[in-house]
Structure formats: structure tokens, C-alpha cells
Amino acid sequence: MTLTSQTQPTGTGTAAAAPTRHTNSFWQSVGLVAGREIGTKLRDKAFLFSTVFFLLLTVASTVLPAMLSGGPSSVAVVGSEAAEVLDRAGLEVRTVADEQAARDLVLSEDVDSAVVVGPNGVRVLALDEAPSDVVGALSTAPPVELLAPNAVDPVVRLLVPLVFGMVFFFTSITFGIQIAQSVTEEKQTRIVEILVATVPVRALLAGKVIAASALAIGQIVLIAIAAVVGMTVTDSGAIMDQLAPAIGWFIPFFLVGFVLLAAIWAVTGALVSRQEDIGSVSMPVQLLVLVPFFAVIFGSDNNSLMTVLSYVPFSAPTAMPVRLFLGEAAGWEPVLALLLLLGAAVAVLLFAARLYEGSLLRTNGRTTLAAAWRNRGN
Structure with a gap:
């Protein structure tokens, strides 16, 4: 068991904190924080309801069209x-x-x-x-040569970018705002001063990011399973074969991209001291998700634009899986894009950790990024 002592700066607008004693290792502290956050979330009825709602929506969107279309004509x-x-x-x-x-x-x-x-x-x-289907079956059809047998249906081509974009957009925004609100609530109620006396500030940040990421990826995996089961039941094998590689790559891209954004959302919550102020500082973060979302949706037909977007950290989680579905990406491209996204996530995490340390105990209102950078803990 290790014993360390850490003193937070008491500059202007900073709440004075007694010397802190951390009796757990860093990763033990991260596990404690993550376990607490996950346990709290799993008891949250709103979270459970939203998970069930998304699962039902996924199943309905894959099963209902086939059911409503009816069976084969009887003759x-x-x-x-x-x-x-x-x-x-x-x-x-x-x-x-x-x-x-x-x-x-x-x-x-x-x-x-x-x-x-x-x-x-x-x-x-x-x-x-x-009955056109009966007449067509009785007619003698001429031989047909398919010039593009693997072409994607126009409706499916429109829906897939929309679905990938909406899943990443709504999940990252929903969980992100919850992370920011959780951090701000702990500051507003002064609970954070007790927490930092028990665990290092960076462990507090890591635990929150890991917990939110685990819950978000759990939701995505459940939604993916529900979609696959729904397409299997409705015998949509052709579409499922096309979607499978894209879904397989979407999960790791989503995870890394979400971790990047979760760290930014945690800093957003640490910069303010009241729940009412979150909106004033969260707009730039929302734009980091909103702009790539619309860029992928409206630019999915532009191969050059999609190629660029698939390497930009904030749009890669949706742009690269879409290109894989459309067959427009070479086999090495998702590997390179994921490595670049991973590098960006690590850099953002390090940057966010310093800002989080410098702003978490400042309770005099909104903290600027410059002040948070200068006043991090030692």
C-alpha cells in the first residue's frame, strides 16, 4: 500500500484543500471511481429506459418493414x-x-x-x-446482364451514413452532457473536495471516462446485436453481408472516438461551478460532433470529401465505416485511420488531464482554459 501527499494550489478562486492522502494505487483508484459511476448509472431508470428504447427501435426498424410488407402473394x-x-x-x-x-x-x-x-x-x-408479380412470373424474361451486381441500393446508401452518424452523435452528446453534469454537480456540492482527498485527480478523470466509455460501448454492442438478429430473422442476408465489416470496424472507431470526446466533456464540466453554466461552455464541444455529423450525412456521395473526413479524428468514427460499407476504402485505410484516431485520443487525454487538474477545485465561477492550464496540481 502506498502513501502520498498532494496539496492543491489555493490561488484566486480556488477552494483550499487539506493535504490529501491517497492510500490506493492509481489504477485501484480508477477502478473505484469507474465502479461507482457504472453502479450509479445502472441504477438510473432513465439510462435503463433509453437502452431498452434504442433496442426496441433497432429491432422494430429491421423487423417491422418485412412484417408490414406481407408475405408472398397467394394464387x-x-x-x-x-x-x-x-x-x-x-x-x-x-x-x-x-x-x-x-x-x-x-x-x-x-x-x-x-x-x-x-x-x-x-x-x-x-x-x-x-397482379404484377403473377404476370411477371408467367412472362418469359429476356437474358439480363448486370453491369454493377454489387451496387448499393440508393435507399440503403442514404440510410447507412444517417444511422452511423446518429448513433455516434446522440450517444456521445447524451453521455457527454451527463459526464459534464456529474463533474459540475460534484463541484457545486463540494463533494469533489472529499473525492480528491481519497483518489488522485487524474484517477477521478480516468474513472469517469472509462465508466462512460464502457456503458456507451455496451449500448452500441447491444444495438449491433439487435440489428444483426433482426436482419437474420427477416432474411436480409445481402444487406447484412455488406454491413458486417462496417459494423465490425465501427465499434473500435466509436470506442476511441468516444474516449476522446468524453475527456473533453469532463473538462467542460470542470470549467464551471454551476449546472446552469454548462450550456455556455459546451457549445464548442457540441459543434465538434455536430459539424462532422452533417458533413458525413451530406457528403457521403463525395468520395474525396469522405476520404478526408475518414482521417479527421472527430469524423473518422462515422466516415470510415461508411466508406467501408460503400466499398470505397482500401484494406489498409481503416487501420491507419484508427491509429491516427488513437494517437489523437492519447494527446487529448493528456491535455485534458492537465486542464481537469487545474480547474476541478476552482469554485468561483467559470474558469478559463488559460487559468486551468497554469493552475494545475503539482
Whole structure:
């Protein structure tokens, strides 16, 4: 067991603190803080409700479209040859004895349409609208050559950047604001003075960032699992095969990008002494998330712009997975982009740690970045 002594500066606007004794190692202190934050969050009904809500929304968005679209059309058939053709087309086929039986089923709406094969050829019976799927199945199609067989559906191409962007944007903003509010609340209630007497200031920062990151990545993993299960149930195998590599890369990109932003949000909360002042200092942080979000959404068709965005720390967590989904990124690019993002996260963490130390015990109102940098603990 180690014993250290640390004195915080008592300059202008700084709350005087008694010499602190840290009886735990740094990582033991980080574990204590992280455990406390996670335990508090898991007991928070709002957090649990939001997690369940996002899971239900994910399942609904993958399952409901298939359910609402209905099953295959049902068709009554007179004649075995037509029945085989329609069955191969994936339609629900009911073989009947004669034309009158087929007409009765259509009139009673027990089937969507009927096909009658007789001396005069093939006729299709329907109630009030020509069944295009039945007509298409009976027609002789010319040979088709696909020039871009792996092309992404335009609707899916629009939705994927939106989904990745919204997940990263809303998760980082929601958890980020909660981190800032937690830090400010501890300052406002003076609990922070008790905390720093027990654990080092940097361990307090690390514990908060690790706890928030663990909870956020837990939510993302659950959402990803729900999406995969939903697409499996609805037999959306083609889309899932395209999305799988992008989702696999999105998780580590999200984790590193979130850690970077979480550290900034913690500093944001440490710079003020009242909950009411968080809004005045959080706007630049929100813009760091908001601007890349819109850049990826509206620039997803611009390959040059997306290439640049996939290497910028604040947009890489969404831009690179989108490029991977669209097949526009080489195999080495996500590795390089992730390493650059990791380096940026480490640099921001070191910078944020110094600002956090210099502002956490200053309780006279808003602390400037310059003052926080000068007045860090020794």
C-alpha cells in the first residue's frame, strides 16, 4: 500500500484543500471511481429506459418493414405446369380442380389471384387490380446482364451514413452532457473536495471516462446485436453481408472516438461551478460532433470529401465505416485511420488531464482554459 501527499494550489478562486492522502494505487483508484459511476448509472431508470428504447427501435426498424410488407402473394392455379412456375417464383400456390373453384376463391378473397390454363391459353383472374408479380412470373424474361451486381441500393446508401452518424452523435452528446453534469454537480456540492482527498485527480478523470466509455460501448454492442438478429430473422442476408465489416470496424472507431470526446466533456464540466453554466461552455464541444455529423450525412456521395473526413479524428468514427460499407476504402485505410484516431485520443487525454487538474477545485465561477492550464496540481 502506498502513501502520498498532494496539496492543491489555493490561488484566486480556488477552494483550499487539506493535504490529501491517497492510500490506493492509481489504477485501484480508477477502478473505484469507474465502479461507482457504472453502479450509479445502472441504477438510473432513465439510462435503463433509453437502452431498452434504442433496442426496441433497432429491432422494430429491421423487423417491422418485412412484417408490414406481407408475405408472398397467394394464387389459385388450374394446371400443374403453371403451378410449378409460380412456386419457383416464391408465390403461395393453391392448386384447384377447375376454373369455377378458382373464381370462387378470388371472389371470396381467400387468394389474391388465380391462374387458369385452358385450351385458349393462360388467363389470370384478379379482383380489382392486375397482379404484377403473377404476370411477371408467367412472362418469359429476356437474358439480363448486370453491369454493377454489387451496387448499393440508393435507399440503403442514404440510410447507412444517417444511422452511423446518429448513433455516434446522440450517444456521445447524451453521455457527454451527463459526464459534464456529474463533474459540475460534484463541484457545486463540494463533494469533489472529499473525492480528491481519497483518489488522485487524474484517477477521478480516468474513472469517469472509462465508466462512460464502457456503458456507451455496451449500448452500441447491444444495438449491433439487435440489428444483426433482426436482419437474420427477416432474411436480409445481402444487406447484412455488406454491413458486417462496417459494423465490425465501427465499434473500435466509436470506442476511441468516444474516449476522446468524453475527456473533453469532463473538462467542460470542470470549467464551471454551476449546472446552469454548462450550456455556455459546451457549445464548442457540441459543434465538434455536430459539424462532422452533417458533413458525413451530406457528403457521403463525395468520395474525396469522405476520404478526408475518414482521417479527421472527430469524423473518422462515422466516415470510415461508411466508406467501408460503400466499398470505397482500401484494406489498409481503416487501420491507419484508427491509429491516427488513437494517437489523437492519447494527446487529448493528456491535455485534458492537465486542464481537469487545474480547474476541478476552482469554485468561483467559470474558469478559463488559460487559468486551468497554469493552475494545475503539482
